[in-house]
Amino acid sequence: MGEIILHLILLAISALFFKNSFAINNSREADPIGPAGFSQGILILIMLLLAISLYQAVKKQQKQGKNDANKISIRFFGILGFIALFIGLSEFLGFLISSFLLVGSLFYLLGQKQMTKILLSSVLISTVFTLIFSKVLSVPLPTGIEAIEQLSHFVY
DSSP, X not given: OHHHHHHHXXXXXXXXXXXXXXXXXXXXXXXXXXXXXXXHHHHHHHHHHHHHHXXXXXXXXXXXXXXXXXXXXXXXXXXXXXXXXXXXXXXHHHHHHHHHHHHHHHHHHTTOOOHHHXXXXXXXXXXXXXXXXXXXXXXXXXXXXXXXXXXXXXXX
């Protein structure tokens, strides 16, 4: 299971780098690919190889535990989907709301059924991470759009 978690973390980091590679300035490009093209190509290759390796790790995990094979594949694709959704929505909803939704949906997907624990954990974890990244580490976080952006400025 640790192998799968490592693959998911690396895939999420690669997707984040790929998203940020679109911000590379192309004003002085000398070749048709541009400065962002090479890094985007390498990141696509990394994500493709990680996805193949992750698929193989999931298959290996399924062979070891035949009873939980269906749960593993549903959880696997659910986790991937929620991470992709988090990356896509963070620009529109802001980091705080997106991380709240990500943590809550992952808790539910991984078996927590008590809504009070899910809500309390989601609020606590997303708030702590938002404050750590914005205040302690001074990392600029996505603030969201329009009204959400105004609310985000009160927190970070």
